[in-house]
Amino acid sequence: MSKKERITMAHGAGGAVMSKLIKTFILPYFGGFETEVGLEVLDDAAVVDGIVFKSDSHAVKPIFFPGGDIGRLAVAGTVNDIAVLGAEPLALACGFVLEEGLLFDDLRRVLEGIKGASDEAGVFVVTGDTKVVEKGSLGGLVVNMSGFGKRSRALDHNLAIVRKYRSESSSRWVLDRNLRKGDKIILSGTIGDHGLAVLSAQEGLSFGSNIVSDVRPLNHMIKKVLEVGGVVSMKDPTRGGLANALNEWSDKAKVGISVEENEIPIREDIRVACEMLGIDPLEVGNEGKIILGVIEETAEEVLEVLRATKEGKSAKIIGKATDEFNLVAIKTVVGGRRILTTPVGDPVPRIC
């Protein structure tokens, strides 16, 4: 790496460039100590001493978009990252970096977004910190939201069901690497909504329909699913979209993944907007959806419970894990098969 090399926007876009920055440049300075689930696993959150721990900075622009705002996004993002490990989120800490000149009225709207999402999740901000920086290009403010959670009964039940059918499983958490050949892949709802909503706000586009972000905390929905049991992996397909999330799973679990294109739920207006813009909806980030890897034996029941929730009513089984390691393949509507690779960046700039 040259002395003069600099950070570019692609380093934050959730794709291959960012993954390389983190794995080869940042991680070597961290770690070197024992954790149950640590940095080397690069899962959605870490586990230390029984505590699930997560931090996420949000720099979405604009800070308000159809269906949400940076505050709501920050709460949902952290709550969901803790919940997808199977833990129960317990508390949040909020770090504001405010730009000089930010309207108090805009700060108020962001605070209302935080409060609303906290109330929905039942997880609240207990501590925080505020810094002010000179007027620049943040678009108003950056919000860091960190949080922690603990094991729940639902998680213990879920893993007991997994072990009933899969003797080799010994993981105490729901992790990316737990996916095995034959597991069903469930998507909890339509994809692309959040990214397209942010894009429409960024570009002042109107797609002639009502495209709004799906950003929401999913901890209650996830708890119901764990109470059924048999969930081995969960992930929220944010930056880099479904394409990135499935490739991460394939990579970490050393399995292949095969997905049926016509089973992937996408709203018609999202599909049309993506076609107009030349964007692959599979690469667009989401903030209110998860993918689940579920053992075959309970997959149908998990799907049924998901579909009975408000957040998961459009859930579908979209594919399964295979033994074709490192191959994420998608069976197209017309009967072909294409390889779904890790996107290089995100087609929509900074959706979170």
Add this chain to the structure above:
Amino acid sequence: MSKKERITMAHGAGGAVMSKLIKTFILPYFGGFETEVGLEVLDDAAVVDGIVFKSDSHAVKPIFFPGGDIGRLAVAGTVNDIAVLGAEPLALACGFVLEEGLLFDDLRRVLEGIKGASDEAGVFVVTGDTKVVEKGSLGGLVVNMSGFGKRSRALDHNLAIVRKYRSESSSRWVLDRNLRKGDKIILSGTIGDHGLAVLSAQEGLSFGSNIVSDVRPLNHMIKKVLEVGGVVSMKDPTRGGLANALNEWSDKAKVGISVEENEIPIREDIRVACEMLGIDPLEVGNEGKIILGVIEETAEEVLEVLRATKEGKSAKIIGKATDEFNLVAIKTVVGGRRILTTPVGDPVPRIC
């Protein structure tokens, strides 16, 4: 508050303006639930379900200064905020907001700062997140560091000693509000070093001496002090300096504080530089010092143990808590008495 009112730099400076923003504007949107030590207490960190939790964003400019860098600062700040509640810090999460155009070489130096301070503290980054924003006025990057900790044996021992002499004490943590009339106030070392080092880097000043930041993790020193016992309150006098920290104590514990000016350790070059610049060193932020409120019975022993450590070798008893509620008074060298009020802002812009 007018519809058009906007955030100014003073809202982040750690003084009265910032305190009002947080108490009257931000806090009403949070809370509303049970915590052991929560937002309403506005202590250095929160306690939920036995977990001490803290988040802090760092936006110091420049990101490198004599004696430290933004990475070292972020680790020390969070480790110290957890440690001053009496808890043992266990893990950190790091959220980077990188500016487009940041040199990889500069990012590397920040990572080295994080690694160095983590190694010193024995507390490591276990999870993180990276965002990239358009080139603006952050000066390279913002670092959010959150962390959590748990009760330690040293804390239990410390509180047992407090209870031996003070029957009404029932707090399970070392909190600002625990200070009582008669408690000794100990300062762990010289003040002003960090703020002046940052100021010299900001302004390109040279004070004809070697003024370097004192930024360092203090968890090991704090543990030794708790092993003596009798510590009721601890605080790190960062933004707003000693003046702000003492006034916060007075306010929360509903006591007065009386301090002897000639007992406050200040390096001669810092004192001279402050005089030249017309700055009150009591209002300048520190990152490697703490103040302690200690019961009279063990104060001398605590001082002795502090002075035997590298971090606390210049520690002094600087005063005591009184019954003059809301009055922080300083006895001057010439025998006068002046009131030390909460500074409006920080005389040095953004020292963390």
